[in-house]
Amino acid sequence: MNEFEIIDHYFKNSTPHRSDVKLGIGDDGAIVRPPKNQWLVVATDTLVSGVHFFPHAPAKAIGHKALAVNLSDLAAMGADPAWATMSLTIPNINESWLNEFSEGFSALAKQYHVNLVGGDLTRGPLSITVHVIGFIPKNGILRRDRAQIGDDIFVSGTLGDAGAALQNIHHAPDFLLQRLNYPSPQIALGKNLRKIAHAVIDISDGLIADLGHILRQSKVGATIEIDQLPLSEALKSLSPTLDATELALTAGDDYELCFTVPPQNTTNKILKKFHCTRIGRIEQQSGLRLKKKDKTPYQLKNKTGFQHFI
């Protein structure tokens, strides 16, 4: 198969066809019809073999995750996903790998009605860059830099699961491996937060690192009550072999949302419906404080959040 045959076979009709796509894969560019009276959110993320995933990770999981991490960015903006492009760089042609990879990507695309409209296939060290475009109403913008003093801090789902799987990739319980390999972008929650939250971010680099972006960009501080951190039963069952609290605070790859909510909205039923947990409060004093149940400070043991270059 040459590159054009691969694109035709594995990608051209692998995702839902949307009626707002006027010309999809197969030309120099794709043509799409933007919605009236809405704005567009664009986001892009790259996964590099050996950096973002193990070289021998299941191809289906890589395909899923390449799209999921991007949809997670749209979720954090409260956007409705619409179109995607993918640049796939592979060292050689492995048809069974391509088949599984495409399956993982397509299944998630179907779930969120995302149309893959274009891309690029090149030879080189394995890496995948996906670019997504979604829609938001003009009055529904969610940003990182809008946290206000007195807001409560919430997170969705449970934290540290993916990090626990990473630390013990060969013997992790299935639930944790699933969390690492097949993260669920919080699209529905993101859209519901448009009218509830002040500031939103997705947790890709770890709670402390990502909440840190909210704090710095909003010019506020916060206290986290570490006993409130939502932990899965699977993660707790590995304690004390693994330090669940540390993982919940610092491990990346969970792709849950972290967001701040003004006091009048903290009883909104959406928060319960989407299994969101209050973990702390936005404060005037800059910096991030970690507090135990007995009000004494919690001392962080690890570095805070994944960074590509330090």
Next chain:
Amino acid sequence: MNEFEIIDHYFKNSTPHRSDVKLGIGDDGAIVRPPKNQWLVVATDTLVSGVHFFPHAPAKAIGHKALAVNLSDLAAMGADPAWATMSLTIPNINESWLNEFSEGFSALAKQYHVNLVGGDLTRGPLSITVHVIGFIPKNGILRRDRAQIGDDIFVSGTLGDAGAALQNIHHAPDFLLQRLNYPSPQIALGKNLRKIAHAVIDISDGLIADLGHILRQSKVGATIEIDQLPLSEALKSLSPTLDATELALTAGDDYELCFTVPPQNTTNKILKKFHCTRIGRIEQQSGLRLKKKDKTPYQLKNKTGFQHFI
């Protein structure tokens, strides 16, 4: 510098700010306002070190080219460039490299009023994926699959220059190196072709390969008159050391446009203004024929066009 400082320093305000950008670099996604009554064209291309450029190519040229090859795709769609995102994967932090790379990217972005609105910075083998979005009027769509029997085939500029530089990277004349390192996307020509051309493609993989896409997708054939191929003086001066005709037919990286024009439009002054040359004709008989001045067939010596996987 960590990844966020690099993004702030080298990329955040490196390109023109457009008023249709509501939120640029620094959040989970960027927010842009789509134009009314126009459609969007999206395109993406990846450059991998050692595949698309020499590892020691000037960083400024790499930055220029990463955007140029994408703008060239928009040119082939007749689109007006607007927004870009960039995923940059680098093995380590080299500030002078980043500075030059950013300069090359920014200079071209300024020229076409392109706003870099987001991206991703990761550690890994050097590669760059750029994604661009442009606008087209609803009635001005240019596609590959609309060539009609009797159309004349044109190309812009001169062919084979980048290929000649690649074959002789250390001793190529400056003009040819400039053509290889700093290709000019044919945006203005593309927009003018909306009302003149039937089918358009950009020449990235070589004339024969790229015209081949037009022929297959339009279900037609063609004859090229090889003596009509536009050759630069610099390329001709290297003959017979280099086979200029072969390069013009098969070498990639020129980023000129190849397009077909119905007979009634072949005298349009736009074609002369943009230095376009008639090189052949679309025919009913499928396949591509190469003909010499004396009407005898020209026999191709090399393989036809760059393919990543054969």
